[in-house]
Structure formats: structure tokens, C-alpha cells
Amino acid sequence: MLIVVAVATVALIALIYFFLIQPQNRKNNSLAADTKTAKAKWEQYKIIIKQANATASQLEEISSQLNRAENDIATGDFYSWTYDTIRRFKANYRLEIPTIGTPAISDVDLLPNLPYKQVKVTLNGSGYFHDIGKFFADFENNFPHMRLVSLQLEQTTGPAGAASERLSFRTDVVVLVKSNP
Numbered sequence: 001m002l003i004v005v006a007v008a009t010v011a012l013i014a015l016i017y018f019f020l021i022q023p024q025n026r027k028n029n030s031l032a033a034d035t036k037t038a039k040a041k042w043e044q045y046k047i048i049i050k051q052a053n054a055t056a057s058q059l060e061e062i063s064s065q066l067n068r069a070e071n072d073i074a075t076g077d078f079y080s081w082t083y084d085t086i087r088r089f090k091a092n093y094r095l096e097i098p099t100i101g102t103p104a105i106s107d108v109d110l111l112p113n114l115p116y117k118q119v120k121v122t123l124n125g126s127g128y129f130h131d132i133g134k135f136f137a138d139f140e141n142n143f144p145h146m147r148l149v150s151l152q153l154e155q156t157t158g159p160a161g162a163a164s165e166r167l168s169f170r171t172d173v174v175v176l177v178k179s180n181p
Contacts, residue, residue: 070145070178073145073175073176073177073178074175074176074177075178078105078175078177079102079103082100082119082121082173082175086100086121086123086173089138089139089142089143090135093127093134093135093138094127094131095126095127095131095132097124098124099125100121100122101121101122101123101124102121103119103175105118105119105177108176114176116176116177117177117178118174118175119175119177120172120173120174121172121173121175122170122171122172122173123172123173124168124169124170125168126156126166126168127169128165129153129167132153132167132169136148136151136171145176146174146176147173147174148172148173148174149171149173149174150170150172151169151170151171153169154167
């Protein structure tokens with residue numbers, strides 16, 4: 001009889017383990033894994049929230065840089081703005097630029113997907129090679145939203161048809177314009 005009670009007790013303990021304790025252990029392990037995953041996500045969210053102020057200040061700084069950079073973008077009457085800008089800049093260089101063409105506005109073709117339009121103006125002028133090169137380099141360095149493209153240089157003829165050291169040039173100036181200010 002004692003053996004039957006011992007076997008019945010072991011069987012009852014085995015049944016309790018397999019039907020009550022083991023499923024509860026599986027559920028506890030699953031909850032622990034879920035808790036660990038949720039805690040890791042929560043830590044990531046805490047980091048993101050801490051970085052929100054830094055990100056907001058970076059956005060403000062970048063927006064301010066963009067606003068400063070857009071100060072030399074053409075505004076208002078494009079012809080007079082372009083004409084005045086080129087004439088003022090040219091004053092420091094020994095170049096003759098007798099004609100500045102009529103501006104033509106179009107979509108930007110320098111880089112795709114820019115939120116700007118472009119104005120293209122043709123410049124015709126003359127000067128010495130070194131002066132032309134210095135003017136072009138300084139112009140593009142001083143006006144990052146303008147580009148000189150399609151440069152054509154020709155040697156000019158002096159009196160009596162002799163070749164001159166001066167060169168005539170023709171180039172297009174591409175100016176970015178805010179399409180919706």
C-alpha cells in the first residue's frame with residue numbers, strides 16, 4: 001500500500017509539474033523576453049527624446065545658415081538685380097563688359113530637384129587672360145548661387161589686323177531664384 005501511495009504521489013507531482021508548473025514557466029519566460037524587448041525600445045525612446053533638443057537646435061542652425069546663404073539669390077526685377085550685381089562686382093577688375101543679355105527664367109538644369117528656378121544671362125566682354133580668370137574665380141567664390149557656364153574665348157585683333165593680347169569672352173551666368181519666396 002505504501003508503494004501505491006508513493007507511486008500515486010509521484011504521478012500527482014508529475015501531473016502538477018507538466019500541466020501547471022511547466023506552462024506557467026513558459027509563460028513567465030515569454031513575459032520576461034517581452035519585458036526585455038519593451039525595455040530596450042523604451043531605452044531607445046529615451047535616447048531619441050534626449051536628442052530631440054539637440055536635433056531642434058541643429059534644425060534651427062541649418063535653417064539660419066540656409067537663410068544667410070539665400071541672401072544673394074536674385075529677387076524682384078531679375079534684369080536690374082543681375083545687371084547691378086555684375087556691374088558692382090566688375091568694378092574691381094580690368095574687364096570691359098559692354099553688354100549683359102536679357103535674363104531668361106527656367107527650371108534649374110544644374111542639379112535636379114532643387115526648389116529654385118534659374119535665370120540665365122549672357123555676358124559679352126573682353127580683357128586679358130589673367131584678369132578674366134581672376135574675375136571668374138572670384139565671382140563664383142563670392143556668389144555661391146551663381147555659376148558661369150559655357151565660356152567661349154577668342155583672341156581679338158588690334159589695329160591694322162594684328163593679334164592683340166586681349167581676349168573677348170562670352171559666357172552664360174546662371175543665377176538661382178527662389179520660385180516661391
